[in-house]
Amino acid sequence: MKPRSGRTYIGISGWRYAPWRGVFYPRGLAQRRELEYASRTFSAIEINGTFYSLQRPQSFRDWRQQTPDDFVFTVKAPRYVTHVLRLRDIETPLANFFASGVLALRERLGPILWQFPPSLRYDPQRFADFLALLPRTARQALALGRRRDTGRMRGRTALPRLDDAPLRHAVEIRHPSFCEAEFVEQLRAHNVALVVADTAGRWPLIEETTADFVYLRLHGDRELYVSGYDAAALDAWARRIRAWRLGSQPKGARRITRTAAAKRPRDIYCFFDNDVKVRAPFDAYALAERLGSATGAEPGRALSGD
Numbered sequence: 001m002k003p004r005s006g007r008t009y010i011g012i013s014g015w016r017y018a019p020w021r022g023v024f025y026p027r028g029l030a031q032r033r034e035l036e037y038a039s040r041t042f043s044a045i046e047i048n049g050t051f052y053s054l055q056r057p058q059s060f061r062d063w064r065q066q067t068p069d070d071f072v073f074t075v076k077a078p079r080y081v082t083h084v085l086r087l088r089d090i091e092t093p094l095a096n097f098f099a100s101g102v103l104a105l106r107e108r109l110g111p112i113l114w115q116f117p118p119s120l121r122y123d124p125q126r127f128a129d130f131l132a133l134l135p136r137t138a139r140q141a142l143a144l145g146r147r148r149d150t151g152r153m154r155g156r157t158a159l160p161r162l163d164d165a166p167l168r169h170a171v172e173i174r175h176p177s178f179c180e181a182e183f184v185e186q187l188r189a190h191n192v193a194l195v196v197a198d199t200a201g202r203w204p205l206i207e208e209t210t211a212d213f214v215y216l217r218l219h220g221d222r223e224l225y226v227s228g229y230d231a232a233a234l235d236a237w238a239r240r241i242r243a244w245r246l247g248s249q250p251k252g253a254r255r256i257t258r259t260a261a262a263k264r265p266r267d268i269y270c271f272f273d274n275d276v277k278v279r280a281p282f283d284a285y286a287l288a289e290r291l292g293s294a295t296g297a298e299p300g301r302a303l304s305g306d
Helices: 031-039 057-065 079-084 091-099 102-108 124-133 138-145 181-190 231-246 280-290
Strands: 008-013 044-047 072-076 109-115 169-172 196-198 213-218 267-272
Touching: 008 280, 031 044, 044 267, 057 102, 072 102, 072 267, 079 091, 079 109, 091 102, 091 138, 102 109, 102 138, 109 213, 124 181, 169 213, 213 231, 231 267, 231 280, 267 280
Parallel strands: 008 044, 008 267, 044 072, 072 109, 109 169, 196 213, 213 267
Antiparallel strands: none
C-alpha cells in the first residue's frame, strides 16, 4: 500500500513584478491578467501587500474570483503588528487585520504568515501571549474581526458568513535567540509552523516540524533574494519535502531539539522569494515538476485561448 502523503503547494511570493513581464509573463499579457496567469502556473501564491498595509475587501474578492477553485493564497500578516508594535498591545490591530477582507478569500485562504524582524529577540512570555491570541478557526477569526476599530475600519470591512474550518499560522524568525527548544515546544502546543527559511546563511535555518503542515520560504541559497537554485539544490529540497509530506524527518535535518513531532502526513507550502533576477517563478516550476505537483504550462507560455 502506498504511504499516505500530504498535499503539496509550490508557488511564488507575490506576483506583480515589472521585470517579470516578457520573461515569466508572456509578452503582451495585460497587467490585470497577471494573477490569472500565475495562478494557472502555480498552486499557491503568497500575498505580500498585506504586510505593508491593510488591503481593501474588494481586492480579496477580486483575487478569489481570478483564481481556480483548487488554488490557495497564503497571507503575510501586517508588519505593524510584528515590526512596529513588536507584539505589544496588538488585540485591536489583529482584529482590524481579520476584518479587512482576508476572510473574503473563503476556501482559497491558506496559512497566515507572521514574519518577525532580525532585531526581535525571543521572549517566551511575549510569544505565549501572542500565540494565545491567534484565532484557530474561521469562526474565531470572524469573532476577533468584530472587535475591530469601527472608526478606522468604516467602509473597509468584510466579515462574511463562513463554514467553520481550521485556520493555520506560520512564523518566520530572524534572530538566533529563537534557536531554543522552549520556542519549538510553544509552537507545537499551538500547532503553529516554524517557517523553514533559506536566507543564504544570513538568518537561522531551522528544520523542525511543529504543526500539521510545513511552510518553506526559499529566498536564495547564495545571494539573498537574487540567486537561483541549481538542479542539485532543487533535488535536495525535493527530497526534504517528500520526507515531510509523508510525516518523516529528512535525513540531515537542521534541528535544535531531540524530541520529534508526531509522525503523520503533512501538507507542504513552499514559496520562492528570489525574485530580483526573475528566478522565483522558474525555480518554483522546476521544483513542482520534481514533486509531481506542477499545475500548468511552463512559465512564459501564453494562456490557452490567447
